[in-house]
Amino acid sequence: MLKRLFGRGSGRGGGRGLGRGGGRGRMGGTKAGAGPDGYCICPNCGHKAPHQVGVPCYQMSCPKCGTNMVRE
Numbered sequence: 001m002l003k004r005l006f007g008r009g010s011g012r013g014g015g016r017g018l019g020r021g022g023g024r025g026r027m028g029g030t031k032a033g034a035g036p037d038g039y040c041i042c043p044n045c046g047h048k049a050p051h052q053v054g055v056p057c058y059q060m061s062c063p064k065c066g067t068n069m070v071r072e
Contacts, residue, residue, distance in 0.1 A: 036051065036053045037051065038050075038071065038072050039051055039071075039072040040057035040060055040069040040070065040071060040072065041057075041069060041070055041071075041072050042062035042064065042065060042069050043067065043069075043070055044062065044065050044067040045062060045064050045065045045067070047062050047063065047065070047069075048072070049062075049063070049069065051071070051072075056071075057069045057070055057071040058071075
């Protein structure tokens with residue numbers, strides 16, 4: 001009787017296998033949310049500054065030339 005109600009049968013193996021994977025999450029495990037450690041680097045002059053927790057590197061400006069910094 002259950003087979004008729006659900007069509008293809010009930011039990012394990014009827015799904016697409018979603019939810020079982022590498023656990024990389026959104027954006028494939030790129031540097032989004034890279035953590036508290038590391039450095040911010042100026043792409044213009046190469047100045048290197050320690051990353052500050054809670055402040056994205058792109059919001060910091062280089063103290064030497066004023067360009068927005070990027071994450072190392």
